[in-house]
Amino acid sequence: MHTYIALLRGINVSGHNMIKMELLRGFLKELDFANITTYINSGNILFQSQQTDTAKLEESIHLKIAEKFGFNIPVVIVTLEGLKIVVSNNPFSENEISDPTQPFVAFLSVNPSQDDIAAFSAIDFGKDKFHIIHKAIYLIYADGAAGKTKLTNALIENKLKVRATSRNWKTVHKLITLAEAYR
Structure with a gap:
């Protein structure tokens, strides 16, 4: 398993694009991520995945957020x-x-x-x-x-x-x- 940090832009800021972290963690489990943790409400997600292509991870998180919440949220994946x-x-x-x-x-x-x-x-x-x-x-x-x-x-x-x-x-x-x- 590889550890990644997904950085989301523009969520839970000034009442816009509100996403509860508990719901987000639940939906990301649908992507076969493991050990999903969020840090503060501004879109910092730590997780593990077998996937090694960070562009695919960014796209899958982006699409899942669009599907579940209807938001077009930019996602950038980084590693430790x-x-x-x-x-x-x-x-x-x-x-x-x-x-x-x-x-x-x-x-x-x-x-x-x-x-x-x-x-x-x-x-x-x-x-x-x-x-x-x-x-x-x-x-x-x-x-x-x-x-x-x-x-x-x-x-x-x-x-x-x-x-x-x-x-x-x-x-x-x-x-x-x-x-x-x-x-």
Whole structure:
């Protein structure tokens, strides 16, 4: 069995796309996943599967949510090893981080093209900072994630032509801890 973390975008936020985690866990059992655990209500699902193709896993979860709840929810699958690499590749120094929830990480479905990265990098995001490393964008929000920023998942998806979902630094570390418990 392989351990995966499914990151869902845009559920249970501001009263939109409401999904009870208990129901979600039950429906995901229909996909022959094992040891399904959810972490907080914002769409972090740890599970095990015999499947090795993460694109197929993303699609099957996406379709199951659409079937059962009627929501078009982007899904990005990561592994424990992938999360550890994201943490070790953090390009921001401690001096650049004043909030323990930062940086945020936008997890991408695929590596964006160099042309799309160049166009994205040309956008003025004010005091917000970012670094793109493979399938992750490290984000520092000058006024916090709830502040008025142009550096949103919707813009990331539109400009880089990928699916994206973001997590704060504390959540990334918690997901690592939870995934390590599966060993």
